[in-house]
Amino acid sequence: MPAPVCLIENDENGRLCVRKEAKDILDEINEPVVVVSVVGLYRTGKSYLMNHLAGQQSGFALGSTIESKTKGIWMWCVPHPNKEGHTLVLLDTEGLGDVAKVNINGCVYVVELAEHIKIRSTEAADDEEEEEDSEFVRFFPSFIWVVRDFTLDLEIDGKKVTDDDYLEFALNLRKGVSKKIRDYNLPGECIKRYFPSRKCFVFPFPANSHQDMTRLEILQDQDLAQQFLEVTGHFCDYMFVNSDVKRLKGGHIVTGRLLGPLVEIYVDTISSGEVPCLDNAVVVLANLENQTAVQEALKVYQGGMEEVRHILTEFSCFLCEHQTLYTAEAVSMCYTDLLEENKMASERKCRDLLKNLSSDMSKRLQDGEYSQSGGYELYCRDRDAIVEQYRREPNKGIRAEAVLEEFLKEREPEANSILCMDNKLTENEKQMNSKFILEEKENAALLKQKLKEEEEKRIESEKMMETEKVRHEDRVKQMQESFNKEKEQQQQEMDRAIESKLKEREEMLKKGFKDEAYNLKEEIKKLKDEKERSHGGGGIFKDYVMPFLCPLVETVPNLLMQRSMMKSLKKGLKC
Template identity: 50%
Template structure:
């Protein structure tokens, strides 16, 4: 069954949350939704400190006024990771999967690794990662990106050498990176250095295009100020920055989703529109390490693999995830091929008695059709083991039928 416009979800659902044992888990109801999506998926995840207005942007990307919960109090509204699947507005035959993540940096959570795990999952599952912050791009804003610097310890590309640092490979598989700076003040402050820019020239500026002197050692001698920026440049294949002015008067901030556009700053709406158009146009379909296109079904399997790995205390590995995916999908592909063959043979029974040559001819035709069905779903069946399994199953079914 294909996921089409009529099946778009009318509201988000919880995708990944924390169980009573304190460990992350994938919600079965969300997996069931993803199982139905056979289209390629573009996955956009938003991360950032709590109370920075992440959910508003995700609602705009969904083309809705509301959906993801907007937190107007100090309490973080979004727990775990929530998912919203909608038809992609500009890419036909593609589903847009929006992931809204729990706000980072809430000291009341207890488990210091929880935020890092949520951030890592957002990186692993998305094809575009939106990092949302508020205020100025200053030393603190850069240091808040500590989660990026921890990725080399939280994600592995290859399973062969557990201790090796293979973070130089991240750029081949990581999502594109967008920094959305909310309630932006027009001064970029780095210690005593102040650079004033205009919104029009910055809201779509290449991220860190001015970093060579903003963060240069002439102005800042402490190397850790450069570290998060270096990691972003090293890990993510493309980087973009959007700066959003204050959307409305302070007293209206708590009811942003219910405001008429007349009550929202035209400049804010303009930047939001630019942001959405950029995401729609430039966000790629999610792909696996070997370039295989990810469908909704595969995304669900991936999420389960990564979450189970993290919950077991191990480090998620891209290579292992692809191997696990191949096993699941190839077994399902064999089953699908056998079903095509067996249902065809069952129909043939209605025409009995037949000459053996006619039955053999139909066997050849159905075997070919079953192989096509298998090839459509399988991947990385490099040694042909699964295809052989299908062929053996078809022959077995054929013999049973002839003997009866």
């Protein structure tokens, strides 16, 4: 992606909308994404930092006037410099406080996050709302505070402190119950409550002169302050190492292909005046992924059918039936799986039955009992007896006649050979000589060789089926391991949330905020209860996606097996 594009903008009616160009770019990204967004007042250098994260000197527009240069939310997708196979998604937002913007509703979203994002879709009681409020800590990103043009000494009560200590000092709560104190404490409480991971960077002036400050985009590194460059390097390194892959509720990793619909869901919900819900977003994304998987499975099937369409004209009915079967699979996967299992079970039972019934006949053939005058009549009598006995057997299933037809068709070359031999023996019975006997032995040897080759082909087909079975079991095992990993990540999220709340409570106790400490104790208890309840669960993604993916995984081995059997049959007919 050579340059940033606008992701979210205001349309002519003032409603938020997602740009199709940006959505198409996200749809092409199948890798996990690490999302980094910047928010702050206009003309404070946000775009400059984002350009450095992208590894470029320019890209996001920089401005030097009192008007905000960035309008809407702009996106730049670049390969992650530290994590191979990941994409870094940089989001540069429109600066707050632009004098040209009269709509200040966006500021409310910064302070009242809990009023504009919900975890669950159902209406919650007061105690459930408090529990949901504590769950935000599990889903919100890391909070990094960047302070620009910092010239003061990092000292508190005469002691040197770090950038992070400076942030925590700024978030300290004041004691009291007046409205002024409550208004002062509100931003700090929100930041501590919703962002468990917090980091601070203080930047000195980037340049010495006002003229250089207005043209940072074209200045070289040697023209900037050395201390400013060092802090910028530390900032970028921290972002690359500590920014996690974006995940949904339950620990499911988000790719670019998932991020695009997720953005559309939130933007459409906010534009309609409703409250975005994390649960609903996960369900909608799962349904979208299911539809995409069905379309991809249908494409795989159609490609496979195109390859085998011209093998034999007599298989036209077979192809038509399977076309209908696999088209129906896209609508009702469960029904198709049951039908396929029933058909395979019927075929196995019928083939085993015919094998047992024809064992005596095969032995007679090997012993040469049909290689004599009148042998064809004896052969037909034995074959008809097998068919009659086969049809008397009950509960053979839907493939009974089809398997019988295949059995008789496989015996046609054998019957023709016996008939030919019988005719020759009958016509020349009185004139048989050693040369004739030798020729008949050769024919019998050829017939035996052909039967042997057919048996070898059957064994090869069974080996191929066993191989595909092992591959299928490996796929199911890999999927199970993936879901177990999701479950472990979910437990880790809960542990981090509990640890953050424990530290916060300890800090409140030390500073004498007993009421806040008691509230944090209740939140910690609820988080621990939630951890116990979710210990045996599999996550939203497993509940919605796993029931669909298991039958879908079974479809591909069956299709590959049919293609392999068709190729083997085509090769046998050519011979």
